[in-house]
Amino acid sequence: xxxxxxxxxxxxxxxxxxxxxxxxxxxxxxxxxxxxxxxxxxxxxxxxxxxxxxxxxxxxxxxxxxxxxxxxxxxxxxxxxxxxxxxxxxxxxxxxxxxxxxxxxxxxxxxxxxx
Amino acid sequence: xxxxxxxxxxxxxxxxxxxxxxxxxxxxxxxxxxxxxxxxxxxxxxxxxxxxxxxxxxxxxxxxxxxxxxxxxxxxxxxxxxxxxxxxxxxxxxxxxxxxxxxxxxx
Numbered sequence: 051x052x053x054x055x056x057x058x059x060x061x062x063x064x065x066x067x068x069x070x071x072x073x074x075x076x077x078x079x080x081x082x083x084x085x086x087x088x089x090x091x092x093x094x095x096x097x098x099x100x101x102x103x104x105x106x107x108x109x110x111x112x113x114x115x116x117x118x119x120x121x122x123x124x125x126x127x128x129x130x131x132x133x134x135x136x137x138x139x140x141x142x143x144x145x146x147x148x149x150x151x152x153x154x155x156x157x158x159x160x161x162x163x164x165x
Numbered sequence: 166x167x168x169x170x171x172x173x174x175x176x177x178x179x180x181x182x183x184x185x186x187x188x189x190x191x192x193x194x195x196x197x198x199x200x201x202x203x204x205x206x207x208x209x210x211x212x213x214x215x216x217x218x219x220x221x222x223x224x225x226x227x228x229x230x231x232x233x234x235x236x237x238x239x240x241x242x243x244x245x246x247x248x249x250x251x252x253x254x255x256x257x258x259x260x261x262x263x264x265x266x267x268x269x270x271x272x
Binding site (some may be wrong): 061093095096097108110111112144148150151152154155156157158 | 172174176197199201209210213214220250252254256260261262263265266
């Protein structure tokens with residue numbers, strides 16, 4: 051069974067970087083596409099970007115200058131880094147497998163940006 | 166970006182009732198639409214993909230329909246375990262975009 055689990059700090063200070071890890075079991079990240087989605091307070095959802103089976107990436111233009119998604123295939127993990135965060139980046143962050151739609155999701159990690 | 170307008174924002178229904186939730190896209194998305202269910206504290210679960218294909222393990226009382234810019238999710242014979250939030254997502258164009266969600270409660 052495909053399982054994803056996010057991990058990372060729940061509190062980040064403004065202007066710092068947010069870094070999260072998605073650990074995948076039951077499926078290799080060298081297949082398919084793997085993405086990050088966030089859900090803001092108030093329930094708006096935003097696709098942030100993905101990393102493909104080959105390591106190529108695609109990002110939401112709204113974030114393009116601040117976001118980086120990388121991976122470690124030896125650990126079957128992929129990572130999110132979001133730079134220069136503000137309070138508007140406070141959200142629950144999910145990793146997911148995608149093929150257009152998202153068929154497997156992690157449980158999510160709530161990240162608060164606050165001083 | 167394609168805008169997804171979902172309605173209603175909230176819905177109250179009785180057990181056994183049929184419920185319909187709708188999503189309208191700002192342009193034709195050629196049935197590249199998914200529906201998800203999210204219960205409080207849980208991650209979203211895929212219900213429907215390609216507008217009308219039932220995801221693995223999803224009860225047959227859930228169904229999706231639509232084309233072009235108009236899509237709907239129908240829940241037949243509402244069960245207590247269906248109390249959740251539901252949202253749509255288009256994947257015809259990048260970036261993928263989501264509806265604002267519908268909160269379904271029991272009357």
